[in-house]
Amino acid sequence: MSHNEEVMADLIEESLEHLENIEPDFMEMESSGDATSPDLVNRVFRAMHSIKGGFGFFGINNIVKLAHVMENILMRVRDGNSAINIGMVEALLAGCDTLRVMIEDISSSDTVDISLHLKQLSAYDEGSEDTTTHNKEKKTTVNKEDEISRLPQEHQDLVRERIQAGDTLCVITHKDDDKELLIKELDSTGEVIHRGEIVGHPGVLFKTVMDRDMIKMQLDGKDVGVYLIGKDPLPEPPAVQQQDSQNETSQQDHKGHSKSADSIRVRTDILSKLMDGAGELILGRNRVMDLAEQSILNIPGVKDRLSVFKDNLSNSKQTLLNDLKCTNNKSNIDIIEKEYMRIVGLVENLLSTNILEAPGAGTIFQNLSQVSSELQSNIMGTRLQPVSVVFSKFPRVIRSMNQKLGKEIDLQLEGEDVELDKSVIEGLGDPLTHLIRNSADHGVEKPEVRENKGKPRKGIVKLSARHVGSQVHIIIQDDGAGIDTSRIRAKAIENKMMSTEEADALPEKDVYKLIFAAGFSTAQEVSDISGRGVGMDVVRNNIENLGGRIDIDSILGIGTTLTLILPLTLAIIPSLGVDAASKRYVIPQVAIEELVRVTPEESHERIATVGGKPVLKLRNSLLPLVNLREVLGLKSEVSDGKGDVIEDRRQGILNRRSLELTLTPEDSPPSENCHRKSDRRNQKTGRKYIAVLKSMGSRYGLVVDRLHSPQEVVVKPLSERLKQVGVYAGATIQSDGNVSMILDIDGIARESQIRLDEKMIQSTNEHVNIKESQTMLEFKFGTSDHFAINLCMVSRIEEVRQSQLQKTGDQEFIKYDNNSLRVIRLSDHINITPSQKDPERLFVLVPRLVPQAIGILIEKPLGVFETDNDNTIETMDSVGVHGQQVIDGRMILFLNLFSLFDKIEPNPQDKHKSKNIFKGKKVLLAEDTKLFQAVIHQYLESLGFSKVHTVSNGALAWEAMQEDDYDLVITDIVMPEMDGMELCRTIKSSDTHYETPVIAVTSLLNENDRQTILESGVDAYEQKLDKNTLGQTIEDILNNRESA
């Protein structure tokens, strides 16, 4: 690129930026009218001015002409000579658009017809250029002759002559040290007539054809003064005072410049390379860590050398011994044997250490680790841009739509400072524009319609961005008419996408998805803004290409909410590693809805076959299953009949070493091997691990052999040949240097032809989903682990100081309410990474509803969240943990306090345990929440009931009661199908079972609920997780029955 081309490229980029920046300013001018702040007008004026100047320099006439007129209007506004009005802003905006078109294609800019613009604009430029310049000149007019006479004698005639001829002559003062550069620069655009000192200042006399603006433009950034002869008063010769004031101004100038020096332009391809480099650095670091963790003996070649060494040593020993045998000195022989053993021992011992054991090594590695992480995040930071870059164009979009469609829509922006990777930001403009237009066109009704409906005339479209975990959600919300699903159904039938029956059976949420099908538009009238039937499928593709997805939610008559879920960056994504046939694959976390584990015992119950394909029963719906091994054509498992995977075990042994390496997640500190342990936990044979995946086009369960810990991976794009395969979205390098493929969720669905099945399965699913939501408390402990426990089990959280902890034996205590409370660290009982060091302030979580008095030390509470997603809670089985779940991009471990505390302090006095009264009795438990099912079921069994039967709703409970006689029914209140109260009413009003006692258990109790529950005829109600009182109540009720 030649120098000029480079300057031009910069100019184009800069000018486009200017145009983008001033657009919102025009809108502001329009809404504020004459109250617009002068600063704002000035800013717009300056932007237009620099566009004009820049292209003037290159002689791009059309752009200069248009910019010039616009600049004039803005100048008039600035100087108070023109009032702002809508027509003017309109014309200016139109001008901006044309400028943009011309700037984007400079070479054909002169062919663009700008006459219409010039005509429209000139209406607001009535005063015309001449008057303004005249006015200005008046103010500054100076006596030309006087000024010329101050110039060096020898040049005065020339100056007069050239001014007459129309050239610009000026005095440019400069600092001494800038001289060389300045003169060189000026020589390229004019003639330096005199140099050295002029009117008492270091400076030059300069002749050029450029006007003042251009000269300033050219000298932009230099500390100079420019004085046009005949127009500006030349500077007075320096007196002491003046020197000062000059300094002051130059200092001010300087400040202005240094401000702009705070940021520089960097080419994005350089940033991409830096980013790649940082990614590599992280990988390199992980590999070094892996190496350092190993003992020196494991380094290839060391063992061989050790045995050579031993052989040599042994030979020399033998020679020595042979020599000594002649002397027959027994004690010497002993000494030599001993020495030999000692040396070998020493060397072996030395080699079995690892590098990390060297003094100070830990710190060095920790440092390396930290620095490289920081470097990576900083480099990532350089690529981040605020979403306002995209958002800022929408006020204009809405404004023009209001005019064209006769609507009154207010656009509200929120979270404009949320930052996303440049590549994501760039890809976001088109799809967002489309969605915003859709909301304004199809969503928000006309003012009259709104008034008829009793809504305010003004409609609202709200565009907001916020961080959710490691993702960004961009939400477009309107208070319009909502999506009429009946119309979409009708359209789908009309377009022959499905039959009437199929359409009727489709659940609401899936009807919305149809909008994203190609060629689908329900707009009754086709406007030129939207409704052409192209777009939504393109929008979907665009968003998917950015690694994101779209969720739609709509309420008819109230409005529609679209949520774009996007990754922060395309280069590094949070992900989950999975294994199939001992090979590691990577799933982007954005696609993971939940993780499910199915044990061999559950397998029959939970995995069914529909239309010859396996499906998973997940709560009330059926989910198509795809086996990753089968999709990829990997060796299928060899079953021994019980569902155990033999193949896998054998492979596991063969590959143990390499596997163990791959199990270490990217950011685990060097000395931790907890993830390996946690992985072993996953290795139980016969289990199926299912990742429930969701992308725009499909939702299905992916069956894998094994789940790994979540990790961040650097995404490497695939080569052309591998892109064509269609089931991979990219590749990544694991910490051991091996390459893993990143799965393309939609690609796999296509490959296994899920789509067809899904429709059919959905039509068989007619249940209404009633779910009970749990409020969970999330907290942090250890280096990176997030935990959650049910909020109803939290008594209180106390902040404590490190110094308040007292150690007795291997137990820790804390003073609490004048009592000593035992506190535990989760890292001592669950396989997680402990913190390197306790923070000075900690929190103690004091649970309730558990028999043991134990507090849990936590780093800090993070807040509460609601979840109705209890199926996830079973992907692991480890004492103290229900399972893990991905919530908003965070992997959260759900604690099971009962099993955790039972392990820590077994046999707390449970006075109800195994009393005779429970012997031979049968109890029926109706409970839909898996977590409570497990806990209560376990407890009832521990009491000594001879049969505990658990069902998941009231209807099933009633069915079960027809088949067997139960001595007691324990039921949850909120359940799908038939709730607890209805179950109770059914039981109490039946002829056969009215005598069976019913205990209701609930997690929330307020007065109203209490009343309704009692009215249903229950014999007692209890708080769900309070085992002791529940035990007491059961005992009481059964006793009553006995005695009656």
Added chain:
Amino acid sequence: MKILRLLIGEKPYALPISFIREILEETDYTPVEKAPKDVLGLMNVRGQIVTVLSPAASLHCSDSKETSHKRIIILKRNSDLPEQQHFQDGQEGTAEDLYAFQVDKIGEVVEINEDQLKPIPGNTPEFDATFLTAIARIGDEVIPVLHLKNIILQEKQEERAI
């Protein structure tokens, strides 16, 4: 020009060394399921991901049993080639991504003159013209020179099938 002699299967071939980025002794790549037959897998070469191809599959040569001489030849990307080199000696450049060929053995580098390059004889089934640019005549030997772009992108495969 300089060409590198090599064996694919048991047969001798050659490719111009100016297109070679580096040659690796290590042949440890990660196989990629579902990939076309001639795509062996991916390899991590100092943090760069390279797609490893088997020219043997394209040229219908049987793989050599002997593995100890196998080498991975990493080719330059188009963007790493000087502009004028794209179309040189019948070559049409390589590709935008990093690709590598697994070959069964590499031989010596030979300097040849342009007049030693002969057009591929027509109707000789022995040489599949799609994947070759020319025949190099070195002494008594004739050695086919690989057409890099066609082997990498397999673009002319359909044509060939006819």
